[in-house]
Amino acid sequence: MADVIGAVAALLMVLLAGIRWLRFRGHPWDIYYPKLAWLKASTYFCAVYLLAWATGALELVLTSPPVTAEQAANPAWVLYTIACYLFILAAYAGVWSYFTPVFERQKNTLVSAFFGFFWGSCQGLLFISVWLLIRKLGLPEWGTWIATFLALGSWQPNFHNIWWDHYIAPEHDTPMTQKIKALGCHIPNLLVTLTYLTLYGNLGLFVSFQVLACMSAAIGMRYPAPWVPPSAMNYAKRTSARVPRCTGYIPADPLTDRYTPFYPGWKG
Numbered sequence: 001m002a003d004v005i006g007a008v009a010a011l012l013m014v015l016l017a018g019i020r021w022l023r024f025r026g027h028p029w030d031i032y033y034p035k036l037a038w039l040k041a042s043t044y045f046c047a048v049y050l051l052a053w054a055t056g057a058l059e060l061v062l063t064s065p066p067v068t069a070e071q072a073a074n075p076a077w078v079l080y081t082i083a084c085y086l087f088i089l090a091a092y093a094g095v096w097s098y099f100t101p102v103f104e105r106q107k108n109t110l111v112s113a114f115f116g117f118f119w120g121s122c123q124g125l126l127f128i129s130v131w132l133l134i135r136k137l138g139l140p141e142w143g144t145w146i147a148t149f150l151a152l153g154s155w156q157p158n159f160h161n162i163w164w165d166h167y168i169a170p171e172h173d174t175p176m177t178q179k180i181k182a183l184g185c186h187i188p189n190l191l192v193t194l195t196y197l198t199l200y201g202n203l204g205l206f207v208s209f210q211v212l213a214c215m216s217a218a219i220g221m222r223y224p225a226p227w228v229p230p231s232a233m234n235y236a237k238r239t240s241a242r243v244p245r246c247t248g249y250i251p252a253d254p255l256t257d258r259y260t261p262f263y264p265g266w267k268g
Contacts, residue, residue: 088213
């Protein structure tokens with residue numbers, strides 16, 4: 001099955017890259033285009049699935065038992081697993097979504113959840129792929145944990161701030177909410193779930209944690225369907241540095257701007 005998924009991902013990636021080159025080559029980025037965002041995101045998803053196939057992560061996730069009998073009978077495992085799901089829900093369906101400006105985007109929960117599923121599965125597979133590659137270095141178990149945490153902790157914020165939040169996600173932050181989400185959601189997510197992976201090795205459940213996180217985030221930001229018209233309001237501004245980074249939405253007065261989470265009466 002992993003080989004089939006890898007082959008389909010490779011074919012789709014070539015097809016999507018061709019469509020983008022033929023139809024959107026030189027496309028100006030002065031407005032948010034959902035159709036192009038979906039195209040780029042889908043190409044990225046295919047690339048991650050290919051990486052997971054190459055590292056063996058995909059095969060392991062598909063063939064490893066989700067839960068062993070010993071784990072099911074272990075109260076510590078049961079409590080930690082429940083705690084992980086509760087934390088992800090509180091962090092992403094709660095904190096992350098509450099502190100997310102959605103501007104004028106309309107809800108389409110089914111489409112957002114569909115996007116979030118593939119986003120989350122790729123995030124989980126990417127994390128496992130890095131974990132497996134670092135394990136090849138022969139480090140002690142917790143040395144692998146530290147190296148993986150440092151590698152992913154460096155990759156994720158830069159990847160999102162430089163590329164993902166500009167080309168894929170519609171504007172969904174302010175400078176303050178970027179900090180809130182990093183400290184309250186993303187860093188704890190990596191700490192809690194990577195520790196779970198190191199202690200118990202439940203690859204499928206680890207991926208499910210990231211799927212739940214990204215589905216919650218996609219629904220929380222009201223990720224638009226590909227047929228939604230382009231919008232300048234959803235375009236993520238960037239700095240003018242040599243390596244531009246997304247700034248987040250900067251209102252003139254965050255206490256009175258109705259698009260920010262600091263507006264009086266804000267309900268998320």
